[in-house]
Amino acid sequence: MDKLWNVELKEYNSNQNRKYETIFTLANGYRGIRGAIEFSKVGERGNFIAGVFDKNTAQVTEIVNCQDPLVFNIYVDNELVDIDKANVLDFNRTLDMKNGILYSNYKLELKSGRIVEIKTERFVSRKNVHRWAAKYTIIPVNFKAKMFIENIIDGTVVNSAQDPAWLTKHFEVVDALDLKPGIALKTRTYDNKIEIVEATKVLSKDEHGNVFKIRKYAKLGERVRELYEFFVEEGKEYVVYKYGVTYTSRDTKEELFAVAHKELVDFVNEGYEKEKEEHSIVWTKLWDGMDIKIKGDDTAQVGIRFNMFQLASSAYADDPRVSVAAKALHGEGYKGHVFWDTEIFMLPFFVYTNPEVAKSLLMYRYNTLDGARRNAQLNGFKGAQFPWESADDGMEVTPKWGVDYDGNPVRIWTGDEEYHINSDIAFGIWEYFRATKDEEFLINYGTEILLDTAKFWNSRLEYNEKEDRYEINRVIGPDEFHEHVNNNVYTNYLAKWNMKKALEVKEWLKEKDFTKYETLCNQLGISDVDFKEWEDKLNKIYIPMAKDGKLIEQFEGYFDLVDIQITEYDENGMPVWPDLKGYKLHETQLIKQPDVVMLMLVLGEEFDLESKKINYEYYEKRTMHKSSLSPSMYSIMGLTVGDTQNSYKYFLKTILTDLEDNQGNAGHGLHAASTGGSWQSAVFGFGGFSVDENEVPNFNPWIPDVWEEFTYTINWRGSKVVVTVDKNDVNITSEKDIDVKVYGKDYRVEANKKLVVSR
């Protein structure tokens, strides 16, 4: 195996189990299975199926940790193989990202002195998202004995198992089924009565065929179990395959046991190796459209691939009712909720590598528009107000209250005030359309979102009569250190952009498909009267600027705050908290993450280089990077304005967010926004890819000295474009003819001919 394609763990430490359960999660967009070790009880297993949400007694609606089909116990006589009670003689876990397979090797000396070696493979199929499988090769190194394999589907799972106050059970066990052989367990969520079936089957094999001798089946309360007994000889290899199938009532109207059973039978008939091969082929295709190669920097190479691997694993094109959560399908963190992380941080990756998936993610917003409309109504606004945290129906699910370390309740305001999510989604639609020219999408879905978010903004604007301007007051911008602020630039600027873009696009639609345009106006209750009003108001939206006209004030009054700057950095180059001199954090200019700079990245073509530079320099000194969304953005902007050294540091920080757990909470799930940020940092930052105001792709790459060669692939309007940057040149190939700018100069890349531009 090629180490540049692998994430490898060579030493066992049970304290790290939760972290590596996230890193070794296998997902396929339909579902995610955390990378638990079958032979350890330490950690937090997770089996998440996209779209399966429930509230019950939880604080808010959350992704359900479903019944666990992974349980696979090995007993030697009556001695359970448990890594935490054994002497670990050999240990290795390797995630093969090229093929999407998790390999593990364990050589364990049990308390009895018996040494058992177990080699495992596991994959969650990308060929058929309802399938997953594992293969176990078991070698009794120094003994012969009776052995038991215990295949269990465990329905005792709860959410927040580690949090006594919020521990919640989200489903009841409906029934168990003996598939003779094989087992299945049906559960049902409390609120929406979603039924979930997990079915598994284990088969054994040696040179004589089947190895198992005796089978026992039992339903043990909320668990269903089949047990196989057999005899093993010293030094021989025993292979056990485990086939898994998953269906929910979201997938089909048919009876789930029957559906899962049929699928399981088909799977077994087709065989483990065939599915594994087809699964690998899907990955090969995925990598072909997205791989980034960094020669000369193995850490960066493995790191960027890890981020792409996990992000690509977290979404698929076939379910337009789900999106990628902040922790993806990798953990219970943030309760499976979808934030602006998706449209602003992750979506570009899909837009430029797998537009079908990007479309599906945007369709999730379209399909939750009714919830967004109810939010607006409940809050006294018009149109559609997308929730800051979104679950299954588009209703706001941000918790209202948290607690601080003394147990005092703390009001969480993001769900009330972080309005910019609406224009973030509108921007996502535009970005997708700009890159794909998918008119069908814009006609049928995108315009409706643009118009209804514009309608929301129009109702949200507050008129300041004295100044004759429109304001948006009492908001939170991307920088969450400052709450209840007035006229946050990011918010106001993008609200204005959203309204303007809505007006542009409705003009486009009017020409393109007048019937659809009329229907839409009818449906949304808008007419030229409204468009006129929007036009008038958007031009009067207040954008606070500094006196010199270049430095932007993050929000009204920000420059009047106490100006405490960052002066020290830790061993990783990350800011150390400066002395607050008795001030509260929100009384200072310290910010959590980019806000003005964020705006300049999202709408890069609207700001000149000097503005970017001035603002980068000002805010970089005041940004604490207390969000995993932060470093990647500074990396990109740093490269834009020429701060290359910091950019490389921020890039590494970003790509290693989970691998090195540098936020300290990788165990809760993937930092999905950071995976998207990693890709943006590579492609928009080092790759220098941007789209200018004329919708021409620009390439202004810069690579660090240590990189011998840097290659990335994007999809521009249906054409695969490969850009390779080495010490001397920028090489661009494209499947179709395209016009580009390289370092500011116009070129034409002819189909399948390499364009070489000197650096």
Next chain:
Amino acid sequence: MDKLWNVELKEYNSNQNRKYETIFTLANGYRGIRGAIEFSKVGERGNFIAGVFDKNTAQVTEIVNCQDPLVFNIYVDNELVDIDKANVLDFNRTLDMKNGILYSNYKLELKSGRIVEIKTERFVSRKNVHRWAAKYTIIPVNFKAKMFIENIIDGTVVNSAQDPAWLTKHFEVVDALDLKPGIALKTRTYDNKIEIVEATKVLSKDEHGNVFKIRKYAKLGERVRELYEFFVEEGKEYVVYKYGVTYTSRDTKEELFAVAHKELVDFVNEGYEKEKEEHSIVWTKLWDGMDIKIKGDDTAQVGIRFNMFQLASSAYADDPRVSVAAKALHGEGYKGHVFWDTEIFMLPFFVYTNPEVAKSLLMYRYNTLDGARRNAQLNGFKGAQFPWESADDGMEVTPKWGVDYDGNPVRIWTGDEEYHINSDIAFGIWEYFRATKDEEFLINYGTEILLDTAKFWNSRLEYNEKEDRYEINRVIGPDEFHEHVNNNVYTNYLAKWNMKKALEVKEWLKEKDFTKYETLCNQLGISDVDFKEWEDKLNKIYIPMAKDGKLIEQFEGYFDLVDIQITEYDENGMPVWPDLKGYKLHETQLIKQPDVVMLMLVLGEEFDLESKKINYEYYEKRTMHKSSLSPSMYSIMGLTVGDTQNSYKYFLKTILTDLEDNQGNAGHGLHAASTGGSWQSAVFGFGGFSVDENEVPNFNPWIPDVWEEFTYTINWRGSKVVVTVDKNDVNITSEKDIDVKVYGKDYRVEANKKLVVSR
């Protein structure tokens, strides 16, 4: 606390948890709760209710490990207090046997660095067998924090949790109830639909009264849970009481939730301290009737008290449908089955210290007579054939098959061939009557058992025409190394005794209560014709003897076996396996435990001292003591025949069976027969108490040099008799006038006057 009343554990080692769960089990005859540490997940918890049996998919009917009401989790913020993940700064567990209370002290440094001290008390009430309680004093040593107390009743419990092949769930969870506050969980066994309710409530207390702030209730699958949140200050003591109540449908016909709830409310109203005090008073009374004092030998003192404490804990007088299992209420070992252990090893303790309980144990056999009759019928015999292993209905429940270490099936023959259980029970009845003269029992219950077992034996005898004698062939005697033997002396001799005693007793009944006699003959289908036949046959029952007429041959042909003797002993004075020289064990004269010697102990008055000596010397050299039932018996016989040194060794071995785990399986439950053997070894052995053929109590005590004074108490025909042996004298007091023999001479002990006899 007095260390001579305490079993103390001072160091924590999770490997010993299972063993100490047995040692620290608290029971009251109605139920037993294994001495699990609330703050450890390592071990095998057990909650056994006498008489609650189930088979479901198990090999045979077994005692049900019921839902666990003991779960009591403490969280500091979200950090679970778990001893196995903490640094153990201080640890002590003490069983106060005087009062029947288990104390524990833990001082734990959690991973977070927080140090928490927890002092616990726990008791299972002897005042009201449906009640149990615990008290927790929690001290946050070096922190203030939010704390959670999680009170759970766990219905996920299975039997044979450590044994994958036989792991069995014996109940389903029927319902949970929120007692607001308090929780209850109702389960129902699969076969007999016995309902079981556990209900618990936790209350907190500091100087201001209640401490808890927020309560949450949830049913989590098979578990029911209430969670309390509160805030703790550094160094303060927080007290939490936990009240528990248990009812089953065996106890009442009323709805169990209502019954348990009422009981719980009453219990809380009366209060923890009151119940604890009344519970202690019951123990004081029990000890008054049974205590044994050994001055000068602390190990022996604590040891003998431990055996009496646990044996006395294992039975009560109020349920004549249950008896004491081989592992008592202390573990799943031997599946809660009742063996001859009860009548031959444990019953004497109860007969002479608590005859009401002895009667109740015998009533269990009376109440299972119908099962015994069905056994006889199924095996082609007449009368009542008691099962070798007995559960709830008197049907044979000995497993037919076991497996050896290579996983090969091994046929277990004891259930087919170990017939002597029938005369063991008959003897138990006689021993009880001899000591109590409880005529009501003998008239209404005892005679029926004696007659129906005699009838069984009569049908079991085989006529050997050639020798004109009756034989009992293909049997297993107490020594289970030899199966399928013919004419085992123990079996034949006691069968004969059983038939003879039945004939004697029916004569007695005929005179005492002719109507009952006639009714019984009618009911059992017997008449003078049968009695004549029994009389004729019993005199022809073959008892194999050696040539010299003194040494008894264990069974026909035993002396022809290869005579391999024991020559080496291990560091504990226990036999080392001699070289079998290629012979199979059953081809040698090596025996597992006393067989001939056992007979001479049971029917001591029928054998002269010379016979006892000759047989003791012969068999002692050939006994491997591969049963915990063995050493105590050799201890008694050794004292009878003057082998005092070995006797003391065997006595220590017996009393420390569980405390030192010298059979290596204390974790599976109490060695209950050994606890009875311990008492017999003390009272019948060192105390030299026996009853002669004229039913006169004899006292022939001998004590080791290290014992300064030795006192024991027995109940002889309703009179409490206290015997104190010191270096010079034997002192006897009695509540009533009694005639005794001391060292072979006749004395009269006048009521409440001390008889002093020089040694």
